[in-house]
Amino acid sequence: MTVNKVGERLTNSTRWAIAAMALAALMAVLNGTTVTASLEAMAPALDTTISGVVWITTVYLVAASASVPLIGWLTARIGSARVLQLALVGFALGSLLSGFAWDLPSMLVFRVLQGLAGGMLEPAALAVIGVLTPVSLMGRVMGFVSLVINLGPVVGPLLGGFLVSVGAWAWIFWMNVPLAVLVGIAAWRLLPSDEQRGDSGATVDVLGLLLLPPGFVLVLLGVNRWGAGAAPVIVGALVLAGVALLVAYVRHALRVEEPLVDIRLLRIPSFAAALGIMSVVGLVMYTQLAVLPILAERSLALAPIWQALPVAVLGSGLLVSMTLAGRFSDDIGPRILVRSGAAVTAVTALLIAFGHDRWPLGVVLGLVALLGLGFGAIASPTFASLYRVLPKASIAQGTAALFIMLQLFASTGVTVVGFLTEASANPASSAHFVIAGAAVIVTFAASLLPSRADDAAVAPASQPRT
Template identity: 35%
Template sequence: MADIDARAAGSDRLDAAVLKVAAVVVLGAVMAILDSTVVNVALQALTLRFQTSFDTIQWVVTGYLLALATVIPVTGWACDRFGTKRLYLLSIGLFLLGSMLAGMAWSLPSLIAFRVVQGLGGGMLMPAGMTIMTKAAGPRRIGRVMAVLGVPMLLGPICGPILGGYLVDAVSWRWIFYINVPIGAVAFLLGLRLLPRDEPRPADRFDFAGMLMLSPGLALLIFGLSKLPQAGGVGSVGVWLPTVGGLALIIGFVVRAGRTANPLVDLKLFRDKTFRVAMITLSLFVVAFMGAMLVLPTYFLLVRGETALKAGLLLAPQGIGAMLTMPIGGRLADRIGPGKVVLPGLVLILAGASVFTRLGAHTAYPLLLAGLFVMGLGMGATMMPISAAALQTLTERSLARASTTVNIVQQTAGAVGSAFASIVLAGLLAGKFGVPTSQGQLAASALLMNPATHESAAEAAGDAFAWTFVWTLALAALCLVPAFLLPRKPAAPAAEPLPEPVAS
């Protein structure tokens, strides 16, 4: 009851009840996000262990992403129908089961199958957790709780390679999955005890037709985009066929959603100007952010010859910068409006990223680390305030569907960003070394490993990375346009009263 009283009084203090909920949700987010980045580091070890090709081993990642994309659209309806607490505990349970089974995998097909189980749980974790946190905090404190949730989202890509490199080198590849078990078990037990119980309520009739269009559509789109770097362009049937098919299904869903009473994803949310502007800003930001996150470690590994562990450590200043500004950014977004926080954050990102547009084979590490730190400062003040802006003006009834929509946008934009940066980098490397686009990174690796050609290859590869960052910097700059339209005032109270949680 104290939580509700504080909320009603407009207090921006995060009381003990909200912090307990945040701790449970952050544990789940840490588990899911760390898992994704840790597995990426282990792909080479898995290739050797199962004696297969890199194209085949990529299904360990692709299978997870496809399961993620398939289940996210149904999360909003499921939150309403079964209750967010039940759904959140179910998602943790599925993720735990998939992690244990993946660690015990006896063959590559079994590992891929168990990663799909992980993805089914992981896809529901973030939207369900975001719904729980925003309900607990209320509209006046969304910025602050979203800042808490943003910590694992920014630190995962940094800590994951460090942890993954250590586990693969010093222990066993199986432990990249087993490490989730203690984290998930603690999150499940704490969730059972601390999360407020919300009773299921009469939900709209489930949109089966919409699910059969949107879930496969997202999966096909993400699959096609994930094949783009490997194929070296859109001309490959393996790229354009699933991409076009996915887009056709998504467009069909959008057209149908405008004519049906209860679509799987409520597109009426986009009638809210703040939500619409925030989604455009978030899309552009995630495309640029995911591209940068992909390019940076590859530069340290490929051009500078660092180990996966050291590459992860070199990215740490970015996480430190984000940790410094994220709590401040969340508090300011609640007090003065997200627009006044996001714009300075974007300026910091542009300033830090500009350092990487002059990358070379021997760029001084202090300069690179300083650029990463400034980028981190900007990211801490940008990513989660944008998401908070999308939810601040919505009613409690809309939160579950809105959280699902935010996560769909993040996943799709992330796939676009990764594919965009990969294909730009591959094309630039291919141009430097006179090979087809699909062989750009392979050619660079071969020349960099040869002592006779290492120096010249490093200079050429460094220049390719620099121009890739020019493109990602341009995308980040585009975020400034919609960011100017984000709210510059504190959120208004919710249009409907928030129900009092029932103690579990």
């Protein structure tokens, strides 16, 4: 497609389109964090227990996981803009119905609908951004998008807590409706006409549909149930069945010309490295979000009203570094930024692990802010690099692969913190040792990223046929 740009500058319409897509991605993240923060308040309203209300998150996660692998095929079939609009309609309808749920079974049904659409919402929006953005501006744009998306983990718990405190938990869902309408209008008015169409003759990988989504869902559900304390035999059966289906899918995907998600994209070294690092990003991000409230309560002895403070401090560091690192990556490439950010993340995580229960509050919060600054310098350049090394025609496929890995490792991070909370006398220290170890791995993987911004632009020329 012809990108809306003048030289190396985005036109105003493209800027507004990218802003609308960033808002669509934020909606999906914000929904997850506000709902999670409000589950306890929903239990009496839905006449259920805490153990029952946890399924509100679980069924959404499973439904969202099932729809992510469809992004590539749907984009080829109906166009990226229509995939986004389909996701917006489903997400708005699911949100509206969830706010009217009268008991747990009705809520779970409505959350499945919302999850099927929500699973496509963020990756569809990012795929559109990847197509609209010139390679030379990818870092700046993805830095901005990362900044917007990462408002979700910071704002979500605060917003959810406020709505629950005023007895308005249904608005956690209903607020999505006007946002979806706003983004839908923007997509209809601002996206290029060729993004509104697809190829009606695009074939569907039927065997891939039978292997990849169920396999991914089973593995994710197994990890989720492990974190919830399910019997090992159940967890093992779910994970083994899922892994068997995924192995079968990989063998199938390497044999057909147009698989559901093209595994052959991993033959591009820079893409494989970026995907691996983003998997670590998912693990580290959600490990931090899960463990910081524990640190606030047990180590810092903060009052309940202040226990979200470490998360807000982390988010502040992330917002600054993601914006700046994304912009710098356009000029100097991602490798040095990611490696430096990983080093800062590893050292800071170790300092927090050793001193969080002995040092003054200001020192610990300063280290949390520094951890956010270092981690943001990993996430934003890698995120931009992933889209920079792919040809436009493969962006939807690459986005599907990205979100499969992000969801799997994000769930793993939350589960690890749950396990450490039960098994470790000091879960905050143990979790930060995990974060430090993951950051060390990133310092080595960063060597496979482009050393200069213009190196990435030539990578797609040798990429396999998709």
